[in-house]
Amino acid sequence: MKKYIALAGTVLALGMATPAQADILNYGVTDATGGSCPHGLWTNTLNSGCERHHSFQDDTLFSIDTDAGTGTFTGTAINPSGQTATLDLTLSGFLDTLDGTGFDYKAGGGPYDPSVQDYFTNASGTITIGGVTYTLNSTDPMAGNTVFQFGTGANDKTGDFGGSAWLNLLNPHGHALAHWDINFDLALIPGTPVPAPAGLLLFGLGLAGAYGMRRRKKIAA
Secondary structure, three states: OHHHHHHHHHHHHHHHOOOOOEOEEEEEEEEEOOOOOOEOEEOOOOOOHHHHEEEEOOOOEEEEEOOOOEEEEEEEEEOOOOOEEEEEEEEEEEEOOOOOOOOEOOOOOOOOOOOOEEEEEEEEEEEEEOOEEEEEOOOOOEHHHEOEEEEEOOOOOOOOEEEEEEEOEEOOOOOEOOOEEEEEEEEEOOOOOOEOHHHHHHHHHHHHHHHHHHHHHHHHO
């Protein structure tokens, strides 16, 4: 772990010596592993068993505007029966620590560590499944005063570079549903320009995570 953080620091130092080219970080999204079923989008109130699991597809993208402190999470996910979910989420309220804020970390798969994680405290948007659109609850978008968390160990399943959130949704009639989960791993998309200084830490961590994944695969081979 320290090796990966050190690598991120190297990227950070290099980035600070390079003129900023963009303020948008783009990450590809894949399912987090762990448990009896993989975790991508988990629709607790629809279907049963692993049919609740919708696997993130190649078009799923997590983007961060490092200047505005906002983000988006968009794309599709498909369950074992071929049911497609379309996600269109907008994130705001960026924090680099939850200490003293009153917000809670969605713990379970890894420790809270603001040195390698960041957080969004608010979200809006929709998830559409089978022609039915579910809307994030504007008064309580993330269950239990938790956050949309991302960084090393934040996928709530493993120690990998990723993220997770508990999402509170309303059905088309405005009735609140039990929270749905998203648990995902992240990989910086090749060709993403060097970000402005505010986003350099995440840029470095993304490269460090990719390095770690390649190293584990090499060892396994």
